[in-house]
Amino acid sequence: MIRFASALAFLVLVALPARAEVDIQEVTSPGGLTAWLVEEHSIPFVALELRFRGGASLDAPGKRGAINLMTGLIEEGAGELDAQGFAEARDDLAASYRFDVGDDVLSVSARFLTENRDAAVALLQSALTDPRFDAQAIERVRGQVLAHLKSRETDPGALASAAFDRLAYGDHPYGSYYGGTPESVAALTRNDILDAFARTVARDRVVIAAVGDITESELGALVDTLLGGLPETGAPLPAELAFGATGGITVVPFETPQSVAQFGQPGISVEDPDFFAAFILNTVLGGVGFNNRLMEEVREKRGLTYGIGTYLVDSDYSESLVGSVSTVNPRMGETIDVVRGAWALMAREGLTAEELAGAKTYLTGAYPLRFDGNAPIARILVGMQLSGYPVDYVKTRNARIEAVTLQEANRVAAELFRPEALRFVVVGQPEGVQSTN
């Protein structure tokens, strides 16, 4: 199994990418739901991932934070069981369920032993179809959410995101924090919670993946048991919108020794034929890992920061190219100049052939390393479905990266990177940095 080709293997500096060896099956349940499955019978448990599209962006007008609060309540009692009874039943089965929500999806991550599978699924089913939303639980979880919202008011990173999102997305759900405000959350009623549940958790928007000790037919039956009782549909999904911030600097004064900056500009969709070129460009500029241009310029050469990164954000209803960095107040001005310089250089000259080759080797080599456990693979499988990828994407993805030419990458660099469109939001007391507009 091990592949030490020879004692000289370590002399080979450039890797041939290893292949991700997962066998994904597309399962259609008797009830008509589709799930992706990787069978892995060596450990007696299953990792199950569900995603409900729309997530917290389906909050009703004036009810910001309702879906977030509702998500925190799904596990707080269902059917005959109150919150404590539910937790005891879950622990008796040594199962775990995690419910989470963000701008695009409500996620359910479950893990259960083979020996307890039916009971663990039945308990999860009761949470997803018959949550109690008891008054006492609502008040308890509301208190936790309010404490969290209060902490965000003095967290520079949260303040930067909030100001940036408002500039970029205005009144669209993306323009505000999905957790809501202290005022909006304080005003939510039990009816609002019930409505939030009905808007979000429905069969027509669910994406399913399972990895572990389960067969195709067992998964089909499991999915029908679990989700057969859900309503067919919920609230209409949000509208697409463009990234709306323009170039410039916004300073949000805040007393702290170190300023935090978030910066960004319009991005590119995964459905765009140029996406993979953009993905490579971002990897070289400020993507994963250490050896990108921004880490080199900002950290390695100048010691301005502990970390800087940029990300191509392909949300379901908009795209952006964003980054963030922290530095002590006197050095934020210099840091912004360096970031702008790197942006302009990328737009003007693109990549070198060497950088393109290095990024391709890295990205194609790193990809198979992600498939390293039932739970990580299940998360990858739901992510692929949400992005609209076909089941054979795992096998074609590296070829798509290899296919990007230097000419193509540099054409996309000139189109995508727009230094004049880059908006910085700085929270802190940056010296010599003023709001521009």
Add this chain to the structure above:
Amino acid sequence: MRLARFAVFAVLALSARPLMAAGEVTDFTLDNGMQVVVIEDHRAPVVVHMVWYRTGAADEPPGKSGIAHFLEHLMFKGTDERAAGELSKVVEANGGSDNAFTSYDYTAYFQRVAADRLALMMEMEADRMRDLALAPDDVATERSVILEERATRTDSEPGALFREELDAALYRNHPYGVPVIGWKGEMEGLTRDDALAFYRQFYAPNNAILIVAGDVLPDEVRALAEAQYGRLVPSEGIGPRARPQEPPSRAARRIVLEDARVAQPSLMRSYLAPAREPGDQGTAAALAYLARLLGGDAATSVLGRALQFDSQLAVHTSAGYSATSLDDTTFSVVVVPAEGVSLAEAEAALDAQLATFLKTGPDPVAFERLRMQIRAAEIYALDDVGEIADRYGRALTTGLSIGDVQAWPEALQAVTIDDVLTAARAVLDKRASVTGWLLPEGGEGVL
């Protein structure tokens, strides 16, 4: 606490499609004293290669706080054979990722790559164990980076400053009271010579543990390790790790930190507590139960039920215990009071619950449920050999043996209700504790 070299932390995960059972462990020692642990997982063609040194922040000379972590950063700055940054570039060129982390008792370096690149990783890691070469300019720039790291992770986070103060008050004599990142004033004075002195003293094959986890076979790892690490000359003078110990504790201590950036007051109490000892892990195992019973899941734990459910005095409660530590460790409880509840009220409620628990002990049903969950966790753990590698690394750098690591799950299953109560009575003694209040500037009155 441990610090990683950079913020975007690679997830250390590896898992198993067994040729044989997942998580098969083999160990041996090279002639130069370097210990080797191989953890097999053949599900994916991936390997994690780690070198752990038996040295960390608690081994620093006085006045040089932060040097262990600073050296960890400087280990990426080149050797007599490789330029600064080259190691990470080679790892990336092979599709892998790398990073490092520093704690009180250990410093570790790792790469995650396709399994057939293991030899190259070993060659580079062996090179920097003995032949680090530091340019003065690189040292000066990297010192700015660690100061920025402190600014980001400690000085900008009142909660982190609070924990730093709490540890400093709890450990009056032992270096666990000094932050791993270092005190800012001392960090500013750290030099190239300081780093090299620490390097020469502690970085040697006979003070290191190699852990290889993933799609590998033990015999092949042994051959590669002998070729790459076996040629390194061991250091003399690596002695026992004797740090100044804590004297008997006689006085309950209190700290109050006020910071304008605090929106939500909270209280935390840390007690000195014993850690896992070689051949004697029973007390630590009982304390691991105690933490979960008192402050695990809110809906089932003692503090969660009493303070979050019944009286609704708190929005959050938790308890924590770090079992794996070379010297005495900490057992902590945290309460975040509900709106309108003062820290004094929250603390009184906490004390009342602890007193009741010490009298009556845990609910037998809750205790059995937890024992079963801990057993199940061993099955789930097989999905992540990176985590298993971490268990070995932490244990072997804190005085435990491979036998101790393998006996730990049984030690956990052997715990009784009486053990928990005995351990709780010994540890939950305010005279060996610090109670901290974290408040907005001006105290609770301003809220």
